[in-house]
Amino acid sequence: MKNIIMILFLGLLVSCDPGYTIYIRNKSQNNLYVETDRAIENRLVSKRGPICDSIISKKVGSSNLKELYKVNKNQNILLFSYLGAPNSDYFPYKSVKIIKNSDTIKIDKNNLIQKITKGKNSNYYINID
Secondary structure (H helix, E strand, C coil), X not given: CHHXXXXXXXXXXXXXXXXXXXXXXXXXXXXXXXXXXXXXHHHCCCCCCHHHHHHHHXXXXXXXXXXXXXXXXXXXXXXXXXXXXXXXXCCCCCCEEEEECCEEEEECXXXXXXXXXXXXXXXXXXXXX
């Protein structure tokens, strides 16, 4: 009986992989726009619930495969989440453009790690001032 309990316990430990979430945080005094090459909703494990609804409500444009989202001042938008720790091996977009006034910041798998900062829990942020 002890062996069965130990096997179940080890199975739970192995199957509970920690994950992380990356948000774009608009800390500026102006609205900004986020352009992705696929819809953010398609990058989420669950397509239901308040997170997805809030992302859809922020969508302001679509052309071919690119989607455009509005992020109001002092608001966040969930970009994606994944298992493990953030690294450049997993980036579900070809690129992401953050458009603020006349400036554009491009995020891709080559510069993602340099752009994120650790927040509380397993949250990471791309801060736009």
